[in-house]
Amino acid sequence: xxxxxxxxxxxxxxxxxxxxxxxxxxxxxxxxxxxxxxxxxxxxxxxxxxxxxxxxxxxxxxxxxxxxxxxxxxxxxxxxxxxxxxxxxxxxxxxxxxxxxxxxxxxxxxxxxxxxxxxxxxxxxxxxxxxxxxxxxxxxxxxxxxxxxxxxxxxxxxxxxxxxxxxxxxxxxxxxxxxxxxxxxxxxxxxxxxxxxxxxxxxxxxxxxxxxxxxxxxxxxxxxxxxxxxxxxxxxxxxxxxxxxxxxxxxxxxxxxxxxxxxxxxxxxxxxxxxxxxxxxxxxxxxxxxxxxxxxxxxxxxxxxxxxxxxxxxxxxxxxxxxxxxxxxxxxxxxxxxxxxxxxxxxxxxxxxxxxxxxxxxxxxxxxxxxxxxxxxxxxxxxxxxxxxxxxxxxxxxxxxxxxxxxxxxxxxxxxxxxxxxxxxxxxxxxxxxxxxxxxxxxxxxxxxxxxxxxxxxxxxxxxxxx
Numbered sequence: 001x002x003x004x005x006x007x008x009x010x011x012x013x014x015x016x017x018x019x020x021x022x023x024x025x026x027x028x029x030x031x032x033x034x035x036x037x038x039x040x041x042x043x044x045x046x047x048x049x050x051x052x053x054x055x056x057x058x059x060x061x062x063x064x065x066x067x068x069x070x071x072x073x074x075x076x077x078x079x080x081x082x083x084x085x086x087x088x089x090x091x092x093x094x095x096x097x098x099x100x101x102x103x104x105x106x107x108x109x110x111x112x113x114x115x116x117x118x119x120x121x122x123x124x125x126x127x128x129x130x131x132x133x134x135x136x137x138x139x140x141x142x143x144x145x146x147x148x149x150x151x152x153x154x155x156x157x158x159x160x161x162x163x164x165x166x167x168x169x170x171x172x173x174x175x176x177x178x179x180x181x182x183x184x185x186x187x188x189x190x191x192x193x194x195x196x197x198x199x200x201x202x203x204x205x206x207x208x209x210x211x212x213x214x215x216x217x218x219x220x221x222x223x224x225x226x227x228x229x230x231x232x233x234x235x236x237x238x239x240x241x242x243x244x245x246x247x248x249x250x251x252x253x254x255x256x257x258x259x260x261x262x263x264x265x266x267x268x269x270x271x272x273x274x275x276x277x278x279x280x281x282x283x284x285x286x287x288x289x290x291x292x293x294x295x296x297x298x299x300x301x302x303x304x305x306x307x308x309x310x311x312x313x314x315x316x317x318x319x320x321x322x323x324x325x326x327x328x329x330x331x332x333x334x335x336x337x338x339x340x341x342x343x344x345x346x347x348x349x350x351x352x353x354x355x356x357x358x359x360x361x362x363x364x365x366x367x368x369x370x371x372x373x374x375x376x377x378x379x380x381x382x383x384x385x386x387x388x389x390x391x392x393x394x395x396x397x398x399x400x401x402x403x404x405x406x407x408x409x410x411x412x413x414x415x416x417x418x419x420x421x422x423x424x425x426x427x428x429x430x431x432x433x434x435x436x437x438x439x440x441x442x443x444x445x446x447x448x449x450x451x452x453x454x455x456x457x458x459x460x461x462x463x464x465x466x467x
Contacts, residue, residue: 005095006087006097006098008084008099008457009088010085010088010464011465012464013265014336014337016085016398017337017399020456021399021401021402022053022454022455022456023052024122024455025050025051025053025404025453025454025455026048026050026124026453026454027048027049027051027449027453028047028449029047029048029049029076029444029447030074030077030408030411030450031043031047031446031447032421032447032448033446034046034073035108044068044072045069045074046068046069046076047076048066048069048076048115049065049066049444049449050063050065050066050067050121051063051064053404053454061440061441064122065123065124067123067124067125067126069106070126071111073108074107074108075106075108075410075411076104077105077450077451078105078145078146078450078451079102079103080103080146080147080149080154080453081099081101081102081453081457082097082100082101082102082149082154083101083149084099084149084457084461084463085457085462085463085464086150086462086463086465087151089201089463090465091151091465092152093151094175099457100117101117101127101178102115103115103156103178105144105145105156106144107143107144107145107410108143108218110143111129111130111131111135112129112144113126114129114178117455121455130180136162138179138180138181139180140161140182141158141160142160142161142162144158145158145159146196148197148198149462150199153173153175154172154173154178155171155184156173157196158171158194159195159211159214159217164215165215166192167191167192167194168192168193169183169185170185170194170197170208171184172184185243186243187244187245189245191210191234191236193211193212193213194208194211195208195210195211196208196209198261198262198263199240200263200270200272201267201463201465202267203270205237205270206238207236208235208236208238208261209232209234209258209259209261209274210231210232210233210234210236211231212225212231212232212257216230216231218412219412220416221413221416223318226256226278226280229253229254229256229280230253231256232256233253233257233258233276234248234250234251235251235258235261235288235290235299236249237297246297247297249297249298249299254279254280254281255279255280257277259274259275259276259331260275260332261273261274262274262332262334262460264334265336265338266464266467267464267467270291270292271291271292271359272289272334273287273290273334274287274289277328277329277330278326282306282307283324283326284306284327285304285327287301287302287303287341287343287362288300289359289360302359302362305327305345305352306327307324307327308327308374309323310324310373311323311374315373316419319373325347325372326347326348327345327348327350328346328390329344329345329346330392331344331346331391333396333403333459334396334460335400335459336399336400337400338356339357340396340400340431341353342354342394342396342403344390344394344405346389346390346391346417347372347417348372348374348390349369349370349375349376349377349387349390350367350391351367351368351370351394351405352364352366353365365434368429368434368436370387370391370405370427370436371389371407372387372390373390376388379427379436379441380441381438381440381441387425388420389408389422389423390407391405391407392405392406392407392409392450395454395460397458402431404426404429404454405426405427406425407422407449408424408450422448423443423445424445424448425441425442425444426449426452428440
């Protein structure tokens with residue numbers, strides 16, 4: 001147990017922005033062969049890659065190590081730290097915690113790896129494995145997805161129940177033993193689909209979003225369900241302390257797959273942003289603002305990104321009847337000063353930068369193009385190499401100066417929208433000038449990278465209890 005406060009913990013986002021720059025990035029990447037093969041041969045497990053992101057290092061922009069999982073077919077996806085700045089919150093103070101372990105779920109296998117980043121952060125090791133049977137027995141859930149370190153435990157969302165169907169929800173793990181404690185919800189209300197969640201921690205409010213049940217997503221987008229408006233389209237408001245559902249904010253079933261949840265980092269601000277993948281009406285994507293007004297929670301669309309016309313022959317079969325390439329907003333991220341929102345358009349191959357100083361009226365400040373279903377825009381370091389995949393998971397450094405992007409979404413969806421296959425890559429962006437760093441292009445032969453975590457924390461890791 002650590003008896004001094006972890007130096008990577010900060011009481012406020014304002015102070016966290018003065019933290020030293022990250023020197024390492026951790027990236028989970030899955031092995032697509034393990035999911036597409038007939039399993040007649042043993043395939044390699046997924047990996048946690050450690051990347052040198054220190055510009056002064058001789059190994060800058062290189063993979064320093066690969067920690068391979070002992071099982072194949074986990075499909076590592078989203079993950080997070082065991083502890084963060086929320087440990088300093090006065091309502092559940094745990095300053096003895098240490099940001100040391102990465103909690104890494106297998107979205108397809110329902111297995112959870114506890115990975116120790118000490119004693120050598122460049123060569124992490126597996127400390128513990130929670131098997132699917134244990135997880136399902138203790139929590140009633142499967143398909144663990146989003147990990148957030150709270151002041152009183154580790155919270156993890158799950159897409160399915162213990163039979164691999166609905167409803168999904170949230171469960172809690174112990175900070176110290178990493179044992180699953182059980183289902184979080186006491187009064188779950190009407191929420192059936194699950195995906196992302198986060199909170200306004202000082203106000204004891206949790207927000208959760210919707211995707212679909214495992215059968216609706218694990219084999220790709222089901223076109224009939226999409227056109228019938230059957231995927232998730234609500235944001236749910238919860239009493240965090242009482243673990244009770246308060247209200248559903250329904251966007252309307254035109255808007256399908258309400259995914260990433262990004263609340264303001266300043267605990268005095270009661271608003272946040274929700275990314276929505278697609279509109280049934282015109283294949284556009286959108287970002288919505290939730291806010292509290294007159295003592296009531298409301299939601300409003302503040303950004304709309306149109307689909308682009310395309311030659312049907314250049315499109316995957318799912319999109320050919322429309323002759324359009326949709327933006328497919330699959331991730332959003334908010335800088336720690338709550339000023340800039342970055343929006344990944346995985347379909348069109350664009351990363352948008354919005355000034356959201358006035359959250360009700362975002363202003364588009366820039367657009368970077370890389371990859372894309374039709375465009376296949378190359379990176380400056382390899383200008384002759386068309387890139388498949390597009391901006392997917394986006395992560396911002398604590399000081400807001402650097403942005404990291406990966407290109408793979410989810411195996412079955414990769415196969416639908418990029419049937420020629422995806423070769424994994426990680427890129428870095430200079431936030432101020434909003435341009436790709438020309439010498440930073442990390443390739444992942446045989447693997448597809450998804451989420452990035454930065455050593456010491458990043459803009460989608462911590463929650464803060466002080467302004």
